[in-house]
Amino acid sequence: MSRLPLIGVTACTKQIGLHSWHIAGDKYLRAVVVGAGGLPLVIPALADLIDQPSLLASLDGLLFTGSPSNVEPHHYSGPASDAGTAHDPARDQTTLPLIRKAVEAGIPVLGICRGFQEMNVAFGGSLHQKVQEVPGMMDHREPGDEPVEVQYAPRHTVRVQAGGVLDGLGMPDEIKVNSIHGQGVQRLAPGLRVEALAPDGLVEAFSVEGAPSFALGVQWHPEWQVRSNPNYLAIFQAFGEACRKRVRQR
Numbered sequence: 001m002s003r004l005p006l007i008g009v010t011a012c013t014k015q016i017g018l019h020s021w022h023i024a025g026d027k028y029l030r031a032v033v034v035g036a037g038g039l040p041l042v043i044p045a046l047a048d049l050i051d052q053p054s055l056l057a058s059l060d061g062l063l064f065t066g067s068p069s070n071v072e073p074h075h076y077s078g079p080a081s082d083a084g085t086a087h088d089p090a091r092d093q094t095t096l097p098l099i100r101k102a103v104e105a106g107i108p109v110l111g112i113c114r115g116f117q118e119m120n121v122a123f124g125g126s127l128h129q130k131v132q133e134v135p136g137m138m139d140h141r142e143p144g145d146e147p148v149e150v151q152y153a154p155r156h157t158v159r160v161q162a163g164g165v166l167d168g169l170g171m172p173d174e175i176k177v178n179s180i181h182g183q184g185v186q187r188l189a190p191g192l193r194v195e196a197l198a199p200d201g202l203v204e205a206f207s208v209e210g211a212p213s214f215a216l217g218v219q220w221h222p223e224w225q226v227r228s229n230p231n232y233l234a235i236f237q238a239f240g241e242a243c244r245k246r247v248r249q250r
Protein backbone atom coordinates (compact mmCIF):
# COMPACT_ATOMS: atom_id res chain seq x y z
CA MET A 1 0.00 0.00 0.00
CA SER A 2 1.39 3.42 -0.90
CA ARG A 3 2.04 6.00 1.80
CA LEU A 4 0.01 9.14 2.43
CA PRO A 5 1.11 12.18 0.42
CA LEU A 6 3.34 14.55 2.36
CA ILE A 7 1.87 18.04 1.97
CA GLY A 8 3.85 21.12 2.97
CA VAL A 9 1.82 23.83 4.72
CA THR A 10 3.43 27.27 4.76
CA ALA A 11 3.93 29.00 8.09
CA CYS A 12 3.87 32.62 9.21
CA THR A 13 6.36 34.06 11.67
CA LYS A 14 5.05 35.39 14.94
CA GLN A 15 6.81 37.06 17.81
CA ILE A 16 5.68 35.60 21.13
CA GLY A 17 7.46 37.18 24.03
CA LEU A 18 11.17 37.33 23.33
CA HIS A 19 11.19 34.70 20.60
CA SER A 20 10.08 34.31 17.01
CA TRP A 21 7.89 31.30 16.15
CA HIS A 22 6.69 29.65 12.95
CA ILE A 23 2.97 28.98 13.02
CA ALA A 24 0.37 27.46 10.71
CA GLY A 25 -3.37 27.69 11.29
CA ASP A 26 -5.19 24.66 12.64
CA LYS A 27 -7.87 24.75 9.93
CA TYR A 28 -5.29 24.43 7.12
CA LEU A 29 -3.60 21.46 8.78
CA ARG A 30 -6.92 19.74 9.44
CA ALA A 31 -8.14 20.34 5.87
CA VAL A 32 -4.99 18.68 4.53
CA VAL A 33 -5.84 15.61 6.64
CA VAL A 34 -9.62 15.39 6.28
CA GLY A 35 -10.08 17.09 2.89
CA ALA A 36 -6.99 16.13 0.91
CA GLY A 37 -6.18 12.89 2.76
CA GLY A 38 -2.58 13.99 3.23
CA LEU A 39 0.05 14.18 5.92
CA PRO A 40 0.69 17.87 6.73
CA LEU A 41 4.21 19.15 7.28
CA VAL A 42 4.59 22.75 8.45
CA ILE A 43 7.17 24.58 6.34
CA PRO A 44 8.95 27.21 8.43
CA ALA A 45 9.51 30.67 6.98
CA LEU A 46 13.29 30.27 7.03
CA ALA A 47 13.87 31.64 3.51
CA ASP A 48 17.16 30.42 2.00
CA LEU A 49 18.24 28.68 5.19
CA ILE A 50 16.11 25.87 3.80
CA ASP A 51 17.44 24.12 0.75
CA GLN A 52 14.37 24.45 -1.46
CA PRO A 53 15.33 21.78 -4.03
CA SER A 54 15.71 19.23 -1.17
CA LEU A 55 12.43 20.35 0.33
CA LEU A 56 10.59 20.07 -2.98
CA ALA A 57 12.06 16.65 -3.65
CA SER A 58 10.60 15.49 -0.32
CA LEU A 59 7.08 16.89 -0.81
CA ASP A 60 4.07 15.56 -2.72
CA GLY A 61 2.10 18.80 -2.50
CA LEU A 62 2.24 22.35 -1.13
CA LEU A 63 -0.50 24.42 0.45
CA PHE A 64 0.13 28.17 0.59
CA THR A 65 -2.01 29.39 3.48
CA GLY A 66 -3.88 32.58 4.28
CA SER A 67 -2.59 35.10 6.81
CA PRO A 68 -3.54 38.46 8.30
CA SER A 69 -0.20 39.81 7.00
CA ASN A 70 0.18 41.29 3.52
CA VAL A 71 2.84 40.61 0.88
CA GLU A 72 5.35 43.47 0.97
CA PRO A 73 4.54 45.72 -2.00
CA HIS A 74 8.13 45.98 -3.25
CA HIS A 75 7.67 42.40 -4.52
CA TYR A 76 5.20 43.72 -7.12
CA SER A 77 6.58 47.27 -7.51
CA GLY A 78 3.62 48.68 -5.59
CA PRO A 79 3.62 51.83 -3.47
CA ALA A 80 4.72 51.49 0.16
CA SER A 81 2.06 50.20 2.56
CA ASP A 82 0.42 52.44 5.13
CA ALA A 83 2.31 52.64 8.42
CA GLY A 84 1.30 49.81 10.71
CA THR A 85 0.41 47.34 7.91
CA ALA A 86 1.19 43.78 8.98
CA HIS A 87 4.00 42.23 6.92
CA ASP A 88 5.98 39.02 7.17
CA PRO A 89 9.16 39.46 5.10
CA ALA A 90 10.51 36.05 6.15
CA ARG A 91 7.37 34.42 4.81
CA ASP A 92 7.58 36.39 1.54
CA GLN A 93 11.22 35.35 1.11
CA THR A 94 10.25 31.72 1.66
CA THR A 95 7.02 31.39 -0.29
CA LEU A 96 7.57 33.58 -3.36
CA PRO A 97 10.58 31.61 -4.71
CA LEU A 98 9.01 28.32 -3.62
CA ILE A 99 5.83 28.81 -5.64
CA ARG A 100 7.50 29.04 -9.04
CA LYS A 101 9.88 26.20 -8.29
CA ALA A 102 7.07 23.96 -7.03
CA VAL A 103 4.87 24.56 -10.06
CA GLU A 104 7.81 24.04 -12.45
CA ALA A 105 8.70 20.79 -10.65
CA GLY A 106 5.14 19.49 -11.11
CA ILE A 107 4.35 19.54 -7.41
CA PRO A 108 0.62 20.06 -6.81
CA VAL A 109 0.01 23.54 -5.39
CA LEU A 110 -3.03 25.07 -3.74
CA GLY A 111 -2.92 28.76 -2.73
CA ILE A 112 -5.51 30.19 -0.36
CA CYS A 113 -6.13 33.92 0.28
CA ARG A 114 -2.63 35.28 1.08
CA GLY A 115 -1.31 32.14 -0.61
CA PHE A 116 -3.39 32.97 -3.71
CA GLN A 117 -2.04 36.54 -3.65
CA GLU A 118 1.50 35.16 -3.29
CA MET A 119 0.98 33.00 -6.36
CA ASN A 120 -0.09 36.03 -8.40
CA VAL A 121 2.94 38.02 -7.20
CA ALA A 122 5.35 35.10 -7.71
CA PHE A 123 4.27 34.89 -11.36
CA GLY A 124 4.64 38.65 -11.91
CA GLY A 125 1.22 40.08 -11.03
CA SER A 126 0.33 42.92 -8.67
CA LEU A 127 -2.15 43.51 -5.84
CA HIS A 128 -4.69 46.12 -4.85
CA GLN A 129 -3.67 47.06 -1.35
CA LYS A 130 -7.17 48.06 -0.24
CA VAL A 131 -9.80 46.62 -2.55
CA GLN A 132 -12.59 48.40 -0.66
CA GLU A 133 -11.12 51.78 -1.66
CA VAL A 134 -11.02 51.01 -5.38
CA PRO A 135 -13.99 52.71 -7.11
CA GLY A 136 -16.64 50.18 -8.08
CA MET A 137 -15.21 47.37 -5.98
CA MET A 138 -16.97 45.70 -3.05
CA ASP A 139 -15.66 45.48 0.48
CA HIS A 140 -14.27 41.94 0.64
CA ARG A 141 -13.33 42.09 4.31
CA GLU A 142 -15.02 40.00 6.97
CA PRO A 143 -17.44 41.74 9.33
CA GLY A 144 -15.38 42.82 12.36
CA ASP A 145 -16.36 41.93 15.92
CA GLU A 146 -18.45 38.94 14.87
CA PRO A 147 -17.96 35.31 15.92
CA VAL A 148 -15.63 33.39 13.63
CA GLU A 149 -18.56 31.34 12.22
CA VAL A 150 -20.14 34.59 11.01
CA GLN A 151 -16.85 35.93 9.64
CA TYR A 152 -16.23 32.76 7.59
CA ALA A 153 -19.85 32.28 6.48
CA PRO A 154 -20.56 32.45 2.72
CA ARG A 155 -20.67 36.15 1.82
CA HIS A 156 -20.84 36.67 -1.93
CA THR A 157 -21.15 34.73 -5.14
CA VAL A 158 -18.41 34.01 -7.66
CA ARG A 159 -18.96 33.08 -11.30
CA VAL A 160 -17.08 29.93 -12.19
CA GLN A 161 -15.52 30.24 -15.65
CA ALA A 162 -16.38 27.55 -18.21
CA GLY A 163 -13.70 25.04 -19.17
CA GLY A 164 -11.40 25.59 -16.19
CA VAL A 165 -10.27 23.49 -13.25
CA LEU A 166 -13.23 24.42 -11.02
CA ASP A 167 -15.68 23.75 -13.83
CA GLY A 168 -13.96 20.40 -14.32
CA LEU A 169 -14.67 19.57 -10.69
CA GLY A 170 -18.38 19.83 -11.47
CA MET A 171 -18.98 23.17 -9.78
CA PRO A 172 -22.11 25.08 -10.77
CA ASP A 173 -21.76 28.34 -12.76
CA GLU A 174 -22.19 30.30 -9.58
CA ILE A 175 -21.12 29.41 -6.06
CA LYS A 176 -21.19 31.31 -2.77
CA VAL A 177 -17.92 31.80 -0.93
CA ASN A 178 -16.60 33.37 2.24
CA SER A 179 -14.53 36.54 2.01
CA ILE A 180 -11.79 37.54 4.46
CA HIS A 181 -9.37 39.82 2.64
CA GLY A 182 -8.55 43.47 2.13
CA GLN A 183 -6.14 42.95 -0.77
CA GLY A 184 -6.81 41.38 -4.15
CA VAL A 185 -5.51 40.79 -7.62
CA GLN A 186 -4.85 44.06 -9.47
CA ARG A 187 -2.87 42.85 -12.49
CA LEU A 188 -3.20 39.12 -13.11
CA ALA A 189 0.20 37.57 -13.73
CA PRO A 190 0.98 36.29 -17.23
CA GLY A 191 0.24 32.59 -17.51
CA LEU A 192 -2.57 32.58 -14.96
CA ARG A 193 -6.04 31.66 -16.18
CA VAL A 194 -9.10 33.16 -14.49
CA GLU A 195 -11.17 30.46 -12.81
CA ALA A 196 -13.76 32.57 -10.94
CA LEU A 197 -14.82 36.21 -10.68
CA ALA A 198 -16.62 38.15 -7.94
CA PRO A 199 -19.63 40.31 -8.90
CA ASP A 200 -17.33 43.40 -8.92
CA GLY A 201 -14.96 41.69 -11.37
CA LEU A 202 -12.25 40.84 -8.83
CA VAL A 203 -10.38 37.67 -9.73
CA GLU A 204 -11.32 35.14 -7.06
CA ALA A 205 -9.60 32.04 -8.43
CA PHE A 206 -7.00 31.19 -11.05
CA SER A 207 -5.04 28.22 -12.29
CA VAL A 208 -1.58 28.13 -13.82
CA GLU A 209 -1.84 27.55 -17.56
CA GLY A 210 0.20 24.61 -18.77
CA ALA A 211 1.23 23.56 -15.25
CA PRO A 212 2.39 19.94 -15.17
CA SER A 213 0.12 19.26 -12.17
CA PHE A 214 -2.70 20.77 -10.11
CA ALA A 215 -1.90 24.47 -9.58
CA LEU A 216 -4.88 26.46 -8.30
CA GLY A 217 -5.28 29.59 -6.23
CA VAL A 218 -8.49 30.76 -4.56
CA GLN A 219 -9.13 34.04 -2.78
CA TRP A 220 -11.70 32.46 -0.46
CA HIS A 221 -11.16 29.89 2.30
CA PRO A 222 -12.16 26.36 1.25
CA GLU A 223 -10.31 24.99 4.29
CA TRP A 224 -13.00 26.47 6.55
CA GLN A 225 -15.23 23.57 7.68
CA VAL A 226 -14.05 21.82 4.53
CA ARG A 227 -16.27 18.78 4.87
CA SER A 228 -19.49 20.75 5.27
CA ASN A 229 -19.30 22.51 1.89
CA PRO A 230 -19.23 20.26 -1.19
CA ASN A 231 -17.52 22.93 -3.32
CA TYR A 232 -14.79 23.50 -0.74
CA LEU A 233 -14.32 19.76 -0.31
CA ALA A 234 -14.08 19.22 -4.08
CA ILE A 235 -11.06 21.55 -4.19
CA PHE A 236 -9.23 19.74 -1.39
CA GLN A 237 -10.13 16.32 -2.80
CA ALA A 238 -8.77 17.26 -6.25
CA PHE A 239 -5.61 18.65 -4.65
CA GLY A 240 -5.22 15.45 -2.59
CA GLU A 241 -5.74 13.28 -5.67
CA ALA A 242 -2.98 15.16 -7.50
CA CYS A 243 -0.69 14.67 -4.49
CA ARG A 244 -1.47 10.92 -4.41
CA LYS A 245 -0.66 10.74 -8.12
CA ARG A 246 2.76 12.21 -7.36
CA VAL A 247 3.34 9.56 -4.69
CA ARG A 248 2.44 6.81 -7.21
CA GLN A 249 4.77 8.28 -9.83
CA ARG A 250 7.83 8.27 -7.57
Ligand SMILES: N[C@@H](CCC(=O)NCCCC(=O)O)C(=O)O
Nearest residue numbers: 066067068069113114181182183
Ligand atom coordinates in the same frame (compact mmCIF):
# COMPACT_ATOMS: atom_id res chain seq x y z
N1 LIG B 1 -3.77 39.80 4.39
C1 LIG B 1 -4.29 39.54 3.07
C2 LIG B 1 -4.70 38.08 2.95
C3 LIG B 1 -5.96 37.77 3.69
C4 LIG B 1 -5.97 36.40 4.33
O1 LIG B 1 -5.23 35.52 3.99
N2 LIG B 1 -6.83 36.27 5.33
C5 LIG B 1 -6.86 35.11 6.17
C6 LIG B 1 -6.70 35.49 7.60
C7 LIG B 1 -6.60 34.38 8.58
C8 LIG B 1 -6.79 32.98 8.04
O2 LIG B 1 -7.95 32.56 7.91
O3 LIG B 1 -5.80 32.31 7.77
C9 LIG B 1 -5.45 40.44 2.76
O4 LIG B 1 -5.95 41.10 3.68
O5 LIG B 1 -5.89 40.47 1.62
